[in-house]
Amino acid sequence: MRKKYGNLGIYIVLLIFSFFFLLPIYMLLATSFKPLVEIGMGSMWLLPKQPSLEGFTDSIKRLSPNLLNSFLLVIPATIFSCILGSINGYIFSKIRFRGINLLFMCVLFGMFIPYQSVLFPLIQFLQEIKLYGTIWGLIITHVIYGLPITTLIFRNYYMEVPDEMLEAAGIDGAGLFKSYFLILFPLSIPGFVVAVIWQFTNIWNEFLFAVTITSDPKKQPITVALVNLAGSQMVQWNLQMAGAVVAAIPTLLVYIFLGKYFIRGLMSGSVKG
């Protein structure tokens, strides 16, 4: 009896927290489904009287080139950085030599730096190789600066694979490459799922590189376009909010359907030995 009463209190506290967590989302959805004529402030917190897709059709029309850019950026950048991360993670987890941990630490430091501290030389470099302002410039950037986190995810993942399994293959004369492709790689699918989801979400959501490396609005990813949309359409809040929903949908879908793996990637960000 007492236990039940205790749980009720917990549910009430959780519901209060949920209310505050969902309040901005309620506002986001209520605003984005309103037609422009209903965008009066007095009715801002009410549900739309005549739900309309006006905001969505309009924002998709404006943002669709940028959505496409984001996909063109995210897909190759994710694939490359995960493959490289897997190979690196294999070496860092299974090969021991003096100083390898120090090297690993130096690689890891790269994921914590404020990217402002490499931005100016990076842009000069991209200008020199004629990739400044292009999606490929952004892809290369994200592959490079994604190496530390993908290496970390795969290293932690491969640490759990017992060394004996690889050694068994080693005795059969399998070299480094063979034991990777024959033993580790087939076991790597859950590791790849975690790393792919993590990179997909992070690169999709990224803003600093996107806004500084691409200046042509036609080449900018969705996050930059959303900020520009918000800056240029101060009154049409339904358009802005619908734009925010559109920009968030791909990563939200990943979260909804593959949340378990998303959380695992989240946790691996906190290093662990």
Place this chain on the structure above:
Amino acid sequence: MHKKKKWLGFLIISPTLVVIGVFVYGFIGATVRASLSDWNSFRKLLSGEFVFSGLRNYERLFADWRFQTDMWNTLFFTVFFLFGCLLIGLILAALLDRNLKGGRIFQSIFLFPMALSLVVTGTVWRWFFAPGILPNDPAGVNVLLGQVGLKSLQWGWFTVTDTIGPFNLALVPVIIAAVWQLSGYTMAMYLAGLRAIPESMTEAARVDGASGWQIFWKVKWPFLKPITLSAMIILGHISLKIFDLVYSMTGSGPKNVTDMPSIYMFEKTFRSNRYAEGSAIAVIMLLMVAVVIIPYLVSTLRKSD
């Protein structure tokens, strides 16, 4: 054979090491060099000539009222953001650690903001806290406050220039938005810690007649201390370099009330072509992050040896 394997392993990771060496450490070096130059106009940069000007860019920054404001803003933002995330994260984790029915749903609600871009968060919360024109023409949450009879709480939010000492009150909405996005992450870290505590320990304490409160502080909290430290470091390094959220939500604000070093760096480098000063801000940001991150990296990797 074994030695050959080590060499081959080193050979395989060496391209990564070279790339990280150039793009992280080499570029940091180039930024430091730029911060010691006089490249404060497009013409000077284009000339390609390096004129060493010592710490002049740094001196100018620390004497700059806007940069001083940025440093105070970073400090207060970091402190309150950390406090909010840790407190809410701990409360939520403690409540959800009981395997309640529907616990998974609550967990998903608290964690989903992590999947959003900071830019999306900024856009949404800007509309949420847009004050409108008070008192007659409120907007955003001020409308809601008026409608539920809390008109006295209507406020200019991120547009006010009021301060308490060096603390700009306009930062409060930005802190709320940041806590909203990252407290679920803190909760997930604490939950992972709580679930790793052996059942037998809490059970033993319960048999000895300890209350739920005592069990939490005496038995569980010691396990959560290292997690608190990790969370502080991860969250702290995020807040020291925060950019996307502030840029999309408020920008620098009136009198720079919500300005941050990252925004000033962005404007210096990409709006006013003062590359050397922009680089100096970037170096200062890097130093702040390094002070927090390097000891953390060293200690976690030492543990794993």
